[in-house]
Amino acid sequence: MKTRIISAIAFFLLLLVAWEAASLLGWVNRILIPAPSDVLRYLYGAVLDGSLASAALVTVKRLLLGYLCGIVIGLPLGLVTARFKLFQDTIGLLALGLQTLPSVCWVPLAIIWFGQTESAMFFVVVMGTLWSVIIATETGVRTIPPIYARAARTMGSRGIHTWVHVMLPASLPFIVSGMKQGWAFAWRSLMAAEIYVTILTGFGLGHLLHYGRELNAMEQVIGVMFVIVVIGLLADKVLFSPWERFLHRRWGTQGSR
Amino acid sequence: MGIQQELENEAPSKLSVRNISKIFHSKHQIVRALDGVSLEINEGEFVCLVGPSGCGKSTLLNIIAGLDQADEGSVLSDGQRISGPGRDRMVMFQEHALFPWLDVLDNVMFGLRLKPNLKTNERREVAKYYLHLVGLDNFLHANIHELSGGMKQRVALARALAPNPKVLLMDEPFGALDALTREQLYRDIQRIWAQRKKTIVFVTHNVREAVCLGDRVVLFSPHPGRIRHEYPITLPRPRDINSVSLAEKSGEILQALKGYLNDGVVTAANSRTPFNTDGAAE
Numbered sequence: 001m002k003t004r005i006i007s008a009i010a011f012f013l014l015l016l017v018a019w020e021a022a023s024l025l026g027w028v029n030r031i032l033i034p035a036p037s038d039v040l041r042y043l044y045g046a047v048l049d050g051s052l053a054s055a056a057l058v059t060v061k062r063l064l065l066g067y068l069c070g071i072v073i074g075l076p077l078g079l080v081t082a083r084f085k086l087f088q089d090t091i092g093l094l095a096l097g098l099q100t101l102p103s104v105c106w107v108p109l110a111i112i113w114f115g116q117t118e119s120a121m122f123f124v125v126v127m128g129t130l131w132s133v134i135i136a137t138e139t140g141v142r143t144i145p146p147i148y149a150r151a152a153r154t155m156g157s158r159g160i161h162t163w164v165h166v167m168l169p170a171s172l173p174f175i176v177s178g179m180k181q182g183w184a185f186a187w188r189s190l191m192a193a194e195i196y197v198t199i200l201t202g203f204g205l206g207h208l209l210h211y212g213r214e215l216n217a218m219e220q221v222i223g224v225m226f227v228i229v230v231i232g233l234l235a236d237k238v239l240f241s242p243w244e245r246f247l248h249r250r251w252g253t254q255g256s257r
Numbered sequence: 258m259g260i261q262q263e264l265e266n267e268a269p270s271k272l273s274v275r276n277i278s279k280i281f282h283s284k285h286q287i288v289r290a291l292d293g294v295s296l297e298i299n300e301g302e303f304v305c306l307v308g309p310s311g312c313g314k315s316t317l318l319n320i321i322a323g324l325d326q327a328d329e330g331s332v333l334s335d336g337q338r339i340s341g342p343g344r345d346r347m348v349m350f351q352e353h354a355l356f357p358w359l360d361v362l363d364n365v366m367f368g369l370r371l372k373p374n375l376k377t378n379e380r381r382e383v384a385k386y387y388l389h390l391v392g393l394d395n396f397l398h399a400n401i402h403e404l405s406g407g408m409k410q411r412v413a414l415a416r417a418l419a420p421n422p423k424v425l426l427m428d429e430p431f432g433a434l435d436a437l438t439r440e441q442l443y444r445d446i447q448r449i450w451a452q453r454k455k456t457i458v459f460v461t462h463n464v465r466e467a468v469c470l471g472d473r474v475v476l477f478s479p480h481p482g483r484i485r486h487e488y489p490i491t492l493p494r495p496r497d498i499n500s501v502s503l504a505e506k507s508g509e510i511l512q513a514l515k516g517y518l519n520d521g522v523v524t525a526a527n528s529r530t531p532f533n534t535d536g537a538a539e
Contacts, residue, residue, distance in 0.1 A: 150324055151354040153342045155368035155420065165367075169358040251357050252402030 034219040039226065042219040051208070056227065059190065059204035062118070066125025067186040071179060074130045078137025078178075079163070088138075095134040103128030103189030107196045116199045121190065124197075128189025129182040136178020140171030173251060176243045183239065187232060205231075260379045263421065264386060269456040270334045270345065270423040272298040272321065277330035279316050279482075289481030290316045291327070296475065296484065303450055303457045305471035307464055307510075313482025314460045315428055321458060322348045322426050334424065344372065347417040351429040353409040355401045361388065361412050362397040368420040387415040390449060407438035414446075418453060425455045431466070440498055443469050447495045464514070468507040469498045476510065478517055485517060 016036050022028050023035035030038075046052035081092040106127045107120075114120035144167060152166045168175075194206020205224055212220035274296040281288040291313040298304050306314040319325040321332050323342040332339045334346065347368070355364050365384040369375065375383070388397060391411040401409065410430055417425060431439045447470065450457060461467050467474045468490055476485040488510055492502055 145352075145354075147350060147352055147354045148356065151348070151350065151356075152367070153324065154322060154346070154348045155416075156342075156344050156371040157367075161371070166356070170356070172358060250360075250400050250402075252400065 031216070032218060034222065038219040039223045042217070042223045043226070046220075046223065051203075052224075052227065055203055055205050055208045055224075056231065058202040059194065059206065060231065062121050062125065062194075062202070062204065063186055063190050066122050066190065067129055067183060069122075070126050070129025070133055070182055070186060073126075074133030074182065075137055075175070077130075078134040079141060079167075081134060082138040082141035091134065092138060095131045095138075098127070099131040099135050103185055104192035104196075106189070107193055110193070111197060116197055118199065118201050120197050121193045121199070124193040125186050125190050129186040132185050133178050133182040136181060137171065137175055140174025140178065141167055143174065144170040173247050176240065176247060180236075180240050183235065187235075191228065260382050263375065263379065263383055266454045267345075267421050267423050269301040269454055271300045271336075272296075272424065272456060272458070273333040273336075274298070274317065274321070275330050275333065277317065277320060277327045277332065279313065279320065279325070279328050291320075292481035292483050293330070294482065294484055295330075298456060298458065301454050301456055303459065303470060303472045305459045305461060305467035305474045306477060307461060307467045307474055308477030308482075308485075309462060309479055311482070312477035312479035314477050316482065318348075318426050318428050318458060318460050321424075322346055324348070344368070344420045345422050346424040346426055347420060347422040349410075349413050349417045349425065349427045349430045351432050353401075353406075353413040355409060355412055355416070357401050360398045360400055361393065361404070364401070364412055365416045365419050368416060372420055384415070384419055387419045388412075390418070390452070391415045391445065405438070406434050407442060410434065410442065411445075414449070418449070418455075423456060425457045427457065427459045429461055430459075432461070432463075439466075443498055444495060446470065451494070464511050465498060465503070465507040468492075468503055468510065469496050474510060476514060486513060 019033075020035050020037060023030050023033060023038075043052070077087075077091055077095075081087045081095070103124060106124045110120040110123045114123060148166050148170050149162060152162050157166060190204075191206045191209075194204045195210050198207070198210070205228055209221055209224045209228075212218070212224060274294060277291050277294045278289070279291040281290050288311075290311075294313070294317060296304075296317075306317065308314050316325065320327050321339065323339050323346065339346075356367065359367065362381070362384055365388060366380055369380040369383055372380075385394075385397065388394060391414050393408065393411055393415065396404065396408065396412075401412070404412065413430070431442055434442070443466070459467070459470055464474075468488075471490050474488045474490060476487070477483065478485045488506075490506060492500075492506065496503055
């Protein structure tokens with residue numbers, strides 16, 4: 001374990017040093033590929049003037065709102081899709097098809113329908129999340145061994161009780177991985193939306209990235225990319241790691257790293 | 258209801274299987290899983306249903322459990338027609354069917370939580386009592402995946418016993434276990450049966466196991482599933498699967514069985530699953 005940490009740290013340090021050296025010694029164009037120290041200087045400034053924090057806040061708010069809506073709509077739809085033939089042949093097919101659509105493809109539609117508004121952002125994020133959550137939940141419920149429900153029936157469990165106390169927890173591993181996948185899709189679609197939809201109601205990380213390009217400020221572009229990566233990692237640790245640890249402890253196999 | 262009252266033995270049921278038929282329709286054929294099967298099972302009796310796979314013994318168990326419906330005939334429990342699953346008849350499956358999202362204690366509590374008139378701490382005490390009965394006092398909060406196959410079936414047994422049913426239905430519960438573990442469980446199940454006084458219907462394809470456990474061994478033959486013969490087992494209890502008298506008795510039943518197979522009653526294609534003649538090793 002210790003050697004793994006050391007080798008990881010060594011690798012990234014080496015990468016940074018080589019990059020810095022290449023930039024300072026003029027091996028690469030410093031305008032196009034700014035040195036890590038330039039990026040750091042930008043980040044420091046952006047933290048001080050608050051522009052980074054406010055952009056991150058705007059982005060995370062949009063993300064959470066859209067993601068939660070996607071989950072709240074997607075989970076029950078996934079359950080009924082797994083349970084009823086009618087929903088499987090309708091909503092299920094729709095979800096299967098639209099899931100394959102890269103979420104950035106919703107952007108043109110969203111701009112025409114909602115204009116350059118928060119609603120357009122929201123719409124893109126929900127579309128990016130919803131379908132994969134439906135598919136994951138449906139798969140989860142469908143793969144539950146039927147013996148669980150039979151055993152529960154013999155113990156007097158019926159209807160809603162079976163759903164809440166057997167079907168839902170039994171499909172938890174799939175639901176968590178579906179929610180994780182939904183999160184990844186939401187994150188990607190929001191970035192696409194923020195880069196393409198210029199709006200005045202909130203200045204997010206995607207916009208920061210976009211204007212970095214317009215201003216030819218590559219240290220800003222790379223700095224914001226770095227922040228986006230960090231937020232993605234943090235979300236993974238905060239939102240999903242506890243669930244995955246629980247699943248790993250109880251089920252024994254799933255969700256382990 | 259107090260905990261003492263809850264732990265008192267329920268009076269075991271008398272089961273009457275009356276002229277049960279069950280047909281399965283698959284794509285290419287119609288299978289008569291059970292064809293006019295009748296069977297009387299007395300209060301507190303330990304009955305083993307034996308036969309090759311496809312003889313309908315598990316189907317009959319599921320019908321008694323109320324999990325499946327018969328096409329014809331009926332099953333009565335103490336004179337009451339069975340129409341669905343009920344807490345008076347608990348099932349133990351071959352696959353333990355324990356819930357991996359709950360720990361051992363919560364698995365046993367699952368059925369108890371659905372039982373009205375008990376306080377939460379009473380339910381916990383009841384669950385602990387049954388886990389003690391199956392020898393798992395030290396594993397109350399273990400996760401299911403941490404247990405060995407034998408321990409999982411012990412938890413499943415405790416879970417089935419916990420709601421205090423009148424009938425215990427066991428569907429090849431030891432089929433997937435190794436020989437040593439099984440022998441221990443044969444001793445335990447006889448002890449628990451004597452202590453808790455349940456009517457037990459036990460499905461197996463292992464003749465020796467059936468002779469070891471049953472008051473009566475009921476022999477099934479497949480295509481269509483019918484009862485061939487019944488053998489009362491009068492050997493003294495507790496029985497040891499390795500004892501000579503037990504081996505003699507199971508030899509006798511096996512002989513009869515092979516007779517049926519050779520008579521062409523059961524065609525070669527139908528006897529794909531050979532009988533497990535050796536009670537210990539598989």
